[in-house]
Structures are given as structure tokens and as C-alpha cells.
Amino acid sequence: MKPRFALLALTLAAGCAPATQAPAAVAVTGAWCRAAPVGALTGGCYLTLTATADDRLVSVATPAARRAEIHSMDMTGGVMRMRQVKDGLALPAGKAVSLKPGAEHVMIIGPKQTLAAGGTVPLTLTFKKAPPQKISAPIRDAAAAPHHHEGH
Numbered sequence: 001m002k003p004r005f006a007l008l009a010l011t012l013a014a015g016c017a018p019a020t021q022a023p024a025a026v027a028v029t030g031a032w033c034r035a036a037p038v039g040a041l042t043g044g045c046y047l048t049l050t051a052t053a054d055d056r057l058v059s060v061a062t063p064a065a066r067r068a069e070i071h072s073m074d075m076t077g078g079v080m081r082m083r084q085v086k087d088g089l090a091l092p093a094g095k096a097v098s099l100k101p102g103a104e105h106v107m108i109i110g111p112k113q114t115l116a117a118g119g120t121v122p123l124t125l126t127f128k129k130a131p132p133q134k135i136s137a138p139i140r141d142a143a144a145a146p147h148h149h150e151g152h
């Protein structure tokens with residue numbers, strides 16, 4: 001058991017080394033935006049972020065809308081409410097943080113074009129430590145997902 005533990009410790013130490021030497025990085029996967037009807041005032045975008053070192057998603061910007069905000073959802077007095085996350089979203093090292101319908105999400109406000117399925121939304125993600133990333137999120141229909149943008 002002992003040699004095996006030593007080996008494991010060594011492997012962990014080796015695995016940690018690149019995170020401290022290399023600049024902080026955040027992997028962005030599964031990005032998409034929900035298709036919205038013509039004239040919709042807001043839209044939701046979702047993605048999964050995995051940081052190599054502790055980081056924060058500080059802000060999101062898009063040229064496709066008036067502005068973009070990071071929102072969280074919580075229950076207040078039995079009502080689901082959205083709130084802007086002002087100090088950014090924590091991204092613990094190595095943990096996949098998913099922004100998804102019914103939870104944290106990127107809200108785009110005042111889209112400049114219809115969010116039609118098949119299109120894309122360019123998003124610039126700004127992190128506290130990792131360099132900013134530009135991604136292109138495909139727009140998809142999500143009829144089955146809860147419609148949480150009403151009453152914004």
C-alpha cells in the first residue's frame with residue numbers, strides 16, 4: 001500500500017505542476033444559446049467552464065446584443081428569480097461549472113438580431129486570471145427546457 005500511495009502522491013504533484021507554471025486557462029465546452037421568437041427582448045446562453053487554476057468568470061460581452069450579463073437563479077418566497085452576478089462566477093480549479101437552463105446562465109439583453117436556430121452568437125468571456133476568450137455559441141431550439149425568461 002505504501003509504495004502505491006507514494007506513486008499516487010508523485011502523480012498528483014506532477015499533475016499540479018503545469019497549472020502553477022502555465023498561465024491560467026479556462027476550457028469552454030458545450031456553448032449554446034436558446035433560440036428565441038422574433039422580437040424577444042432577452043435570450044439565454046449556456047456553457048460549461050473548467051478552469052486549470054481557481055478563477056472567476058468576471059463578465060461576458062457580445063456584439064450581438066445591447067449587453068450580456070451573468071445571472072443566477074434562486075427561489076425567493078416560492079418564486080424563481082434571476083439575479084445578476086455582480087462579482088463574477090467562481091470557477092474552482094479542475095471543476096466543471098455548468099451554466100444551464102434553470103441555473104446560472106448568460107443573459108443577453110436587447111439582441112440586435114433574431115436568435116434563430118442555426119445561427120450563432122459571438123461571446124467574449126472575461127476571466128479574472130485567464131486571458132479573455134472569444135467563442136461562437138450556436139443557437140438551438142430548446143422547447144423542452146423551462147421558459148425562465150418571462151418577467152425579466
Ligand SMILES: [Cu+2]
Nearest residue numbers: 071082105107
Ligand atoms: Cu437571466
